[in-house]
Amino acid sequence: MTTTQQQIDFDRIAEAIAYLKDNFRQQPNLDEVAEKVHLSPFHFQRMFTDWAGVSPKKFLQYLSIEHAKKLLAEQKATLADASYDTGLSGPARLHDLFINIEGMTPAEYKNGGSNLSINYSFAESPFGNMLIASTPKGICHIAFADDGQTALMELYQKFPEAHYSQKMDLKQQNALFIFTHDWSKLHEIKLHLKGTDFQLKVWESLIKIPQGKLSTYGHIAQQINHPKASRAVGTAIGSNPVAFLIPCHRVIQSTGHFGQYRWGSNRKTAIIGWESAQSAK
Known part of the structure; x- marks a missing residue:
């Protein structure tokens, strides 16, 4: 590439x-x-x-750290899921309403995707090249691909028994409209993910963080009713298989420091700043 x-x-x-x-x-x-x-x-x-x-x-x-702290202060730890929805007004945040997750069956989870047909393609984004992949049920993988071959190998390792085709399909195209904010072309985005019940709960909670807002590991733990599981939440966030659509970049440390990111801390900083700028328009 x-x-x-x-x-x-x-x-x-x-x-x-x-x-x-x-x-x-x-x-x-x-x-x-x-x-x-x-x-x-x-x-x-x-x-x-x-x-x-x-x-x-x-x-x-x-x-700035102070800006991050201000964003965190706006989101109290006791907020119910419905409270998130009130912050989803305006086109810059609409995508949070359009994404839902379907977990893979136990058989799909255990057998390495032997019955799955996966289409994949490379695409550009404001934050660098991406690898995006989909099954007939939805998007199963998005990763920033600074090295295309390495990114592809990581996908193969996740589903070693699947049948792969290098092809851009409608599911992938629809998901990529997120970056252009072409809402007239945006339909409900379905994700078809391989994860434990705990991981799926964490990822679902991440989707509810509005664009331009931030949360913390402890807050996510409370949202999924595991208030003492901040460390496990951090592990689940770190294994997020769908970059950007599942916005793990919106979770930062309670101190206001942005912390690490699977696809690079500088990229995380760029995305947070870019989303804040978009939401402030």
């Missing part, structure tokens, strides 16, 4: 975001950040604004 211009641009944006994340307390100016990514201030400002929809200065606000 060749490196696309979008991937090149995101890599440069990610480098800038990493610098902003590490130095936000010093509030670096445009010239400083542009110099770090070897661009003129004018070119960097234009590229960044095209990508994020806001200026680097505004984006920096969304990366």
